[in-house]
Amino acid sequence: xxxxxxxxxxxxxxxxxxxxxxxxxxxxxxxYLLFGAWTLWKDFGAIAGAFPAVTAVNLLFxxxxxxxxxxxxxxxxxxxxAPPLAASWLAVGWGALAATGLALILNSLNQSTLSExxxxxxxxxxxxxxxxxxDEETVKLLGVVLLAAVSSRLVRSAADGLxxxxxxxxxxxxxxxxxxxxxxxxxxxxxxxAGSAFDVLVIRVLGTGYGSHWAMTAVxxxxxxxxxxxxGRPRSRRLLVALGGLALAMAMHFQFDxxxxxxTVWESLLKPAVNLVVVMVAFVLVRRRFLARWREVCAEExxxxxxxxxxxxxxxxxxARRRSLRRIxxxxxxxxxxxxxxxxxxxxxRVPDMEPPGAAEQLRAAIAERRAxxxxx
Amino acid sequence: xxxxxxxxxxxxxxARHRRWVPPAAVAFTLAWVVLAVAVNRALPNREPVPPGDxxxxxxxxxxxxxxxxxxxxxxxxxxxxxxxxxDQVLLISYHGFGREASGDDAWQGFEHLLSxxxxxxxxxxxxxxxxxxxxxxxxxxxxxxxxxxxxxxxxVVTADDGLEAVEGTVLGPLQSSNTDIDAALAVxxxxxxxxxxxxx
Numbered sequence: 037x038x039x040x041x042x043x044x045x046x047x048x049x050x051x052x053x054x055x056x057x058x059x060x061x062x063x064x065x066x067x068y069l070l071f072g073a074w075t076l077w078k079d080f081g082a083i084a085g086a087f088p089a090v091t092a093v094n095l096l097f098x099x100x101x102x103x104x105x106x107x108x109x110x111x112x113x114x115x116x117x118a119p120p121l122a123a124s125w126l127a128v129g130w131g132a133l134a135a136t137g138l139a140l141i142l143n144s145l146n147q148s149t150l151s152e153x154x155x156x157x158x159x160x161x162x163x164x165x166x167x168x169x170x171d172e173e174t175v176k177l178l179g180v181v182l183l184a185a186v187s188s189r190l191v192r193s194a195a196d197g198l199x200x201x202x203x204x205x206x207x208x209x210x211x212x213x214x215x216x217x218x219x220x221x222x223x224x225x226x227x228x229x230a231g232s233a234f235d236v237l238v239i240r241v242l243g244t245g246y247g248s249h250w251a252m253t254a255v256x257x258x259x260x261x262x263x264x265x266x267x268g269r270p271r272s273r274r275l276l277v278a279l280g281g282l283a284l285a286m287a288m289h290f291q292f293d294x295x296x297x298x299x300t301v302w303e304s305l306l307k308p309a310v311n312l313v314v315v316m317v318a319f320v321l322v323r324r325r326f327l328a329r330w331r332e333v334c335a336e337e338x339x340x341x342x343x344x345x346x347x348x349x350x351x352x353x354x355x356a357r358r359r360s361l362r363r364i365x366x367x368x369x370x371x372x373x374x375x376x377x378x379x380x381x382x383x384x385x386r387v388p389d390m391e392p393p394g395a396a397e398q399l400r401a402a403i404a405e406r407r408a409x410x411x412x413x
Numbered sequence: 414x415x416x417x418x419x420x421x422x423x424x425x426x427x428a429r430h431r432r433w434v435p436p437a438a439v440a441f442t443l444a445w446v447v448l449a450v451a452v453n454r455a456l457p458n459r460e461p462v463p464p465g466d467x468x469x470x471x472x473x474x475x476x477x478x479x480x481x482x483x484x485x486x487x488x489x490x491x492x493x494x495x496x497x498x499x500d501q502v503l504l505i506s507y508h509g510f511g512r513e514a515s516g517d518d519a520w521q522g523f524e525h526l527l528s529x530x531x532x533x534x535x536x537x538x539x540x541x542x543x544x545x546x547x548x549x550x551x552x553x554x555x556x557x558x559x560x561x562x563x564x565x566x567x568x569v570v571t572a573d574d575g576l577e578a579v580e581g582t583v584l585g586p587l588q589s590s591n592t593d594i595d596a597a598l599a600v601x602x603x604x605x606x607x608x609x610x611x612x613x
Contacts, residue, residue, distance in 0.1 A: 064435035086529035138442065145449040148486035152456040156483075160490045174445075178438055185434040223492065225508030225580055226522030232511045 054120040054189045061185030068182070069129050072137030076211070079140060080218045087221050089230035094217040097237045098210050102128060105206040105250065113254065113319065114199040115326050116352055117380060123183065123190050127200045130179030131207025131249070135172070136215065139208075142171040161295050169289035172208070173256055176249070177282055179204040180257045184264050192388045193265035194258045195326040198319060201257015205250035212249065213240050239304070247308025248292070251315035256285035258322050265388035288314055326387065327352075333386045342382055342400045351379055368410060375406040458486035462496070470494045471507025473579045477603030480596075493581075496600070501565070501585040503597045505604070513575040516552045520569050523580045527567065534561040545570070547602050550579070555598060558582060566594050572606040579604045 056062065084091040106128055110118040118124070146167040151159040180200050184191035191197055217233040224232045240248075259281020263274040288311045297303040334348035343351070350356045357376060364372050382399040462468065462478040469475075470490055481503065484495040493506035514522070524539060531537050540557030547553035547570045555568040565584040572578065583597035 059431065061431055061435045064439060082529045082532040086525060086532070141446060142449055145446075145453050147489075148458070149449070149453045149456060151485045151488065152453070152458050156485055156488055156490045175442075178442070181434060182438055185431045185438075188431065221526065222506075223508060224510050224522070225506075225519060225578055226524075226526035227508070227510045227514045227518050228512050229522075235511070 054187055055122040055126060056187055059186055061182055061187075065126065065130070065134075065179075065182050065186055068134035068138075070133075072133030072135070075137030075140055076133065076215075080215070083218050083221055087218075087226070087229055090217060090221055090233045093230050093234050093237065094214045097217070097241060098214055101213065101241055101245070102132070102206065102210045105210070106203065109199060109202045109206060109250065113202050115195055115323050116330060116384075117354065119190070119196065119199055119203075123187070123200070124203055126186065127179060127183060127203035128207035128210075130182070131176060131204040131209070131253070132211040133207075135175045135179055135204065135208050136211040138175040138178075139168075139172045140215070142175070143167055146171060165290050165293040165295065168293050169286040172249070173252060173282060173285045173289055176204050176208050176253045177201070177256045177260065177285070180253070180260045184260065189384075191261055191264050192384065193326060194261040194322045197261020197264070198254045198258040198322050201260070202250045202254035202315075204257065205248075205253030208253070209245065209249040213237055216240060243304045244292075244308045247311035247315075251308075251311040252285040252288045252292075254315050255288065255318045256281045258318055259284075261322075267388065284314065329387050330383065333383050337379075337382060337386070337400075340400060342403045343379060347379065351376060351383065371406070371410045375403065375410065378403045378406050453486070458484060459497075460485050468494055470505060470579075472509065472577055472607045473505075473507050474605045474607065475505060475600060475603060476605070477600055481600065498596065499585075499593070501583055501589065501593050501597055503581065503583045503600060505579060505581040505601070507577070507579055509577045510575070514571070514578075515575060516554065516569070516571050519571050519575075519578045519580070520554060523567070523569050523578075527582070531560050536560075537567075539567060545598065545601065547604055550604060550606050551575075553601070555601070558584065559587075560584060562587060564589055566598060568598065568601050570601065570604055570606070572608050574608060577606060577608060579606065 084094075106124060110121075110124055119127075147159060147163045150163050150167060154162075180191060180197055183200055191200060216236055220233040220236050221229040259278040262281070263278035266274050266277075291310060292307045297306060330352065331348075334343060334352065337343045338345065338348055350360045361369055361373055361376075378399070382396065382403060385399060386396060460483045462481050462483055464479045466478065467474050467476040468478060468483065468490075471492055475494070478496065481496040481498045484497060487495040491507075493504060496503045496505070508519075510519070520542065524537075528536050538559040542554045542556045545553035545555045545568060550570040551573040553568065553570040555566050558565050558567040560582075563584040564587045565582060567582050568580065570579045579601075581601070583594060585593055
């Protein structure tokens, strides 16, 4: 077994947190979160207080679905490594608070405009399908755009955009479940509302949840990630991909909310399944592109000396990194982990191929510094 | 030397994006909401109900609506309609309970819901419940109602099977006459629950 000890050389390389409160983007993001929380409280605070059993059922579903959903999204949807936890919470928070608050306002205005313009019959049948895709997909995607402004380390590729989009959509989905749970109180006239809310939430989580908002926003988010990350491509092409992603997400939402197949068993089976297929295709394409570029960068950095033989393979997989760290005695484990972190930073920075040439040199120097802090025996 | 492995070497164009994107997002959101409000206000949101026309709300039909105006902005045929006549505002909502409920259960649920939805206005004051004859339903009840500076009536009309109900309020100025309230309750008396009609 390899034995490693930490040398006395101090490690000077410092890694900044991915979410920095110093940025304007962070403060604007936070203001939206507060606004969304206030809107939700204004609309549902009184009902939540008056019907505590419904509130308890709602909160139970919210906690369970957001925890499980967030774990799955971070574990499955991002190749190589999960997005930072703080940024993941910001994304979920955007969906749950800011996007939901904005959507409540815009949906209400636009639904009533449609009723006025096209009549109540038409609005009743088509209102959700015509207003929600535009309102909700746009406000959800605004979260991914703002995340890119919070820190340049968050959205650097289509793979990042996809996972943050999924997290924003997940937040929106769990908050929308909450809204539907409270709306059940009104729908049932305050009679047996907790049981009724439970039934609705079970259908929304287990019946349609697998192909709902997370899938739509993941597709739109991948477009934003491509726009931000594919710096070497023409701007018009990047814009086309970003707008195409948003349009596809809106189309997914439209078919989900449309009255087609209404009242049939196919409605709850087919509509989310279509969205799941679309997001899986997007995921496979994004992942393949990401990993192809990742392997290129790994090969180049092996030549540059930032990575040693075999390290690329270890770095590229979560369980391989964990396994390699487990083999190292604990005094040196944290130093090796810091080395891996620096190497991952270099590779993640270079994958989008958009950093200035000098940046990679500094990152390689940091790796050399961290490697020197470990004396192998 | 402090050596940052991540953030110090951002390309100038990305640094610029990070400065203009947040204010642009705020401007975009504000512009969108202002536009949505402007379009909404520019369209007529009142539609007189033609004589003899019936309006279906959820699983119920309201027939006697002559002289009332439908608020299309606030109405949703799946669940509730809002009508007005002079300074009286009549809200009729349809509820499916998902289980059998007695008239008392329905009334208490409605009272609880009404209290919660008017909490910011100081809640409600309801008078004694009185029977309301509704041909298309098993049971109807109404009572006087006060909400802040408005007065009127609340009503609950339940179906034979106890699975659904039509509920609502009529509210106007404090000095509203009994005639105003009676006119609104006449609309409620014209309610027919579709499940009852199917039984017949």
